Amino acid sequence: MAGEIRAGERRQRRGEDPERQFQWVVPAGRKASIYEDLTLDTQPSVHRFLKSGYHCSFADGRGTWDDASTALDVVTWSAFRDPNELWERPYYQQGAQCEREIDAAVESARSQGLYADVDPDWVAFLRRDGQVPAFVEHGIWAIATRRSRAALSDALTHGIVLYAAIKQRQAQALVIEGMDLDDAFGDVTIEAARERWLREPAWQDARRLVERMGTIRDWGELIVVAGLVVEPLLGVLLRRELLLRGALRAADPVTPAIARNAQREGAWWQDFAVAFARFAVQDPEHGAANRVLVDGWLEAWTPETLAAVDALEPILDGAPGTSFADARAAVVADQRELVAAATLDPARPAVVA
Amino acid sequence: MATQQTRRRSVTKTHERIAQLGWRHDYHQPVPIYETRYVFPEKAKDPMKQVMREYLPMQLEKDDRVYGGFDAALRAGMPTKADERWLQVMKPLVLILVYAEGAAGRCMSVVMDVVPNEELLNGYHVQFVDEVRHIGMQMNLARWYAKHTPDPAGWHRGQEYMAENMFTRAGINMFSHSFVGDPIAAGFTMMTVIETAFTNVAFVALPDVATRNGDFIQATTYSSVQSDEARHISNGYATMLTVLQKDENIPLIQHDLQQAWWIVHAFVDPFVGTIMEYFSSDRSDNESYLTKWDRWIRDDWYRSYVEQLGKMGVTVPPDMFERARERLVAGLHHKTAPLAFATWPLQFWKFSPLTEKDFDWFEAQYPGWYDEYGATWEAYSALTDPEEGALLLGGLLDGAPPFCWTCMLACVLDDDMCHRTCTDAHGHERTRFYCSPECKWLDETNPGRYTGDRNFFDKHHGKALSEVIVELGLLRADGRTLIGQPHLRKDQMWTIDHIRDCDFEIRSPNITQARVLGLPDGNWHDPDDPHGAVMGDGNGFQPVTLYGGGRGRNGDGRVVSTPEDLAAAAVGSTPWVKL
Structure with a gap:
């Protein structure tokens, strides 16, 4: 104080x-x-100004907010800030701009006849697997939005909610692209993508991983796992290495607009997660204990995430112009940098590819 | 350059595709962190079909209009033209509504944690994003008032004051019901009662009063908020229709809806009724709070919504709705207002004495008002000058009603006030007062829910008023002048020295009343507890029913606390006990 x-x-x-x-x-x-003026202390806390305690509690003794909702501990959660200071107005500005760019790309593709230039093998890939990453985004959305309520400060809650909103936008953008591709090329259905997600062996490790994320009870673990493991390895593999690079090589006029915007949003979340991890492990009182916890989460989630990445080899190699080996090497290298930026040890065995 | 209009996609078809993104998990089942007593059918229906490609530009457009409005209001000189009496009360109002928005968002998260129906989840989540928007807009409104209105004192430490203010903390208590406890009951509190019944009062009627008082930026902000509420109301209705498909939910709905109704009424009606009628200088509106309540709460909500649920098997006895109205007719907010005004030294906004014009308006709307309340208001006006050296609070506090354990507002209706004796965790008997049998019922049937240091005055009992003011930080930047003032004048401002000269000692009405009535200790403050609360529920839990007799399992007119018994009581198979 x-x-x-x-x-x-x-x-x-x-x-x-x-x-x-x-x-x-x-x-x-x-x-x-x-951002600070409009966000901070909009979620009251007994560690801030609620000196009389929480007035409304759960029957099991948990207060309105519960310090035990995360295993992490810090001197004060209210000191955490989103490094990019996203609040509602820039969120809507950026989100609406994403959608405008995608719509403009679609209209341009239609009016300028650009769909005709798309590599037919890429069209076949999109028909087969182009919408499947939407299930990954949607699955992460579902757990992120559920865990947002328990977070112990306004800046954290808002960050998780906006992350979830971004995931949902990205999932829907891929599904809507499927509708546009259906108009342009025919036979692009969500049912087929769903079947691939549910049955295709190459996608099953990714599905298992996303379903496992639904078991996370600790919102701090969710930020670390989603921000430092799953997104940088699996998310970036799908958005940048598969959809963005593949589409650019295949003269696809629309998918790059979708993937590029998703990557820009993803960069915001990565910054958020890095800042969060640094905040936790550098806490003057609890940093050492937090570091053990965060390391443990990285160890617990990285192997399964890498397994999901590896299982996608046939998907990436089956798409024209993409190389799984190159893609994997790129995302692993980037993730190591991200972990290092969070002042964590990227050389830990579990994190090494 | 060739241009082409964006081809419009079918929202229904788009939503049909998006709805297929959910799947039944095979490898790991989702693990909720909240628990519900409700069961869910296989199918549900999202009536809103919100798609982000439509949603984001729509919200951006609305944002642009609101934020543009702030600039326009400044250029139009609104800060100095708007009525000062009204601008002052925006300090507690806006801040508690910001908390309400946060509560609504978090309500969506807890509901999503237990509702398995994929069809509904998208709508819930979009509402949470809406609530983030509402927090941003309303905090921006607070910031704008702080920067531009004539007297910003109070805004500068607004969130600190709000957390410990005797009225706004009651709001924190009430709005917390919408994300604490059973998520579906919480959802009913927020979506079915607060949003469906009361946002018309808070976000339509209040902006109307704001406009009449020259504050069109408040109206601009809240009208934009209200434009999202239709979707939130729809979320509540979709939730209701979903759980209604299972017969075993019906008793729970009946029980939870009544509890939600009561706690919302117990706070919103006295709080908003007082703000709307006692802080408006404009008297051109011939519609009283009660008339608005009849239009929006009784007719549009109770008769058009709750009663219609009867066709779907939900029978909610009318007693609680009629009781709430009776309490308004009996003067719930008229009796709360003088207490609020008398406690002005402890508030973070200024008050303005009522004038003859105000008296005429009240008398016209509520015949007999002057006879009942006029003398109090005349006394209030007479004591606004610090040179008088007297505080209305001095005359009021000794005989003041205790504060209600459940809703945390004063027990202002004598016939409704009740109490019970509880044993704390140390075996010490204490008295809890309630503003009504219904609030008592809420406490008894929800052991462990009502926590913290709840009676505002208990922890200040025996302290000098000046000491409490300093402790709560309620002084202006000069370190002497109080933030709260009993008038709007720039001269004759009260300082801490004036308060010291009054030599007034705080006495908690809860402690005093318990002594007067010969009841066990009315004090629930524990100075040794980190939050000042007497710990442990230890409340001698003996649930009772309301309205109309009853035998109960033990043959004593009481039911036990299992959800089944509460549900049976709610549906009428265990009749209510008229208290």
């Missing part, structure tokens, strides 16, 4: 009218951003 007092005094020294500032906001920088 000493930090808050200092923050208020600092503003006063600058000659700002202290009663025109949100003094409860402890800015990460010199001055509170609009």
Whole structure:
């Protein structure tokens, strides 16, 4: 709490009218951003200003929010910030822009006759597997949105909710692309994609992984697993290495707009997850214990995620212009960098490919 | 350059495809972290069919209009033209509504954790994103008021004050019901009662009052919020239709809907009724809060929605709805308002004495109002000058009603007030007061739900008022002048020295009333607890039923606490006990 007092005094020294500032906001920088003003302490906490405790509790003794909802512990969750400061307005601006770009790409493909230039083998791939990654996105969405409520600060809750919203947008964009491809080429159905997701052996390890994510009870584990393991390895493999690179080589005018936007959104989430992991493992009181936990989660999830990646070899090699070996090497290298950026040890055996 | 209009995709067909993204898990089953007593049918129907490609541009357009409105309001000089009495009460109102939005979003998350029907999940999640939008817009409104309105004091530490304010913490308590406990019961609280019944009052009627008081940016913001509520109401209806498919859910629905109704009424009606009628300077509206309530709550919600559920097998006795209206007629918010005004030194906004014009309006809307309340308001006006050296609170607090354990507002209706004796975790007998038998019923039937240091004045009992004001940080930047003031003038502002001169000691009405009535200790504050609460439920749980007799399992007119028995009581097979 000493930090808050200092923050208020600092503003006063600058000659700002202290009663025109949100003094409860402890800015990460010199001055509170609009993201901080509109987000912080919108979720009350007994560790902040609810000095009388939670007034509404579960019958089993859990309070309105429960410190045990994550095994991680920090001095104060309220100090966490999304490094990219996403709040509702930029979220809608960016999301709407994604959809506009995709729609524009579709209209351009139709009006300029660009669909005719697409590699027929790529069309066959899209017909077969182009919509299957939507099931991955949808599955992650389902668990992310369920775990958002338990998170222990507003900045964390909002981050998880917006991540879920982004996953749902990405899943739907792939399904809608399937409808557009159906118009252009015929025989592109969600039923066929669903069958592939449910039955095709190459997709089963990915399905098993996504279903396992649905068993995560700890929202902190969810951020680490989704942000530092599943997304950078499996998500990037599908979005960048398969859909984006493959589509660019195949003269596909639409899929790159979908995948590029998804990757841009994915970069936001990776930054969020890296910041979160750093925040936890560098906590002055609980950092060491958190590091053991986070390392344990990486070890528990990386092998199965890599197995899901490896199982997709026939899918990537079956798509024209993509190389599974190159793709795998790229995502593994990038993920190692990401783990290192989170100040975790990328050389741990489980993380090494 | 050739242009082509975007080809419109069928929303229904798009949604049909998107709905196939869910699948039955084979390798790992989802693990919920919340539990429900409800069972679910195989099929459900999402009536909204929200697709992100349509949703995102639509919301962006609405955002652009709202945020553009802030600039327009500034250019139009609204901060100085809007009525000051009204602008002051935006401080507690906007902040508690921000909490409400967060509660609504989190409600979606808990509901999604237990509802297996894939068809409904997309709609729930879109609502959570809406709620993030509402938080952003309303905090932006708070920020705009803080930066531009004439007297921003109170906004500057608004979230701190809100957490410990005697009225807004009651709001935190109520809105928390929508994401704590059984997720479906929580969903009914938020979607079926708060959003379907009360958002018309909060987000349509209040903006109307705002506009009449020259505050069109509040109206712009909340009207945009309300434009999302249709989808949220639809989510609630879809949830209701889904669980209604299973007969075993019906008693639970009847029970949970009544509990949800009561806790929402117990907070919203006195809180919003007071804001709407006692903080409006404009008296051009001839529709009272009660008239609006009849239109939107009784006619549009109870008669058009709840009663219609009877056709689907849900029989909700009318007693609770009639009781709520009777309480409004009996003066629920008129009796709450003087207490709010008398406690002005403990609030983070300023108050304005009622004028002759106000008296005329109240008398016209509620004949007999002046005879009952006029003297109190005259006394309030007479004591706004610090030179008088007297506080209305001094005369009121000794005889003030205790605060209700369940809804945390004052037990202002004598005939409704009741109490019970509970034994705390240390074997010490204590008294809990309730504003109504229904609030008592809520506490008795939900052991462990109502926690924390609940009676506002208990922890301040015996302290000087000036000490409490300093402790709560309710001073302006000069370190002397109180944030709360009994008037809107820039002169004759009360300082902490004026309060000290009054030499007024806080006495908790809960402690005082228990003593006067010869009841066990009314104090529920424990200074040794980290949150000041007497720990452990230990509440001598003896659930009772309401309305109309009954035998109960033990033949004593009471039912035991199993969901089956509560459900049986709710459906009428165990008649209610008229208390």
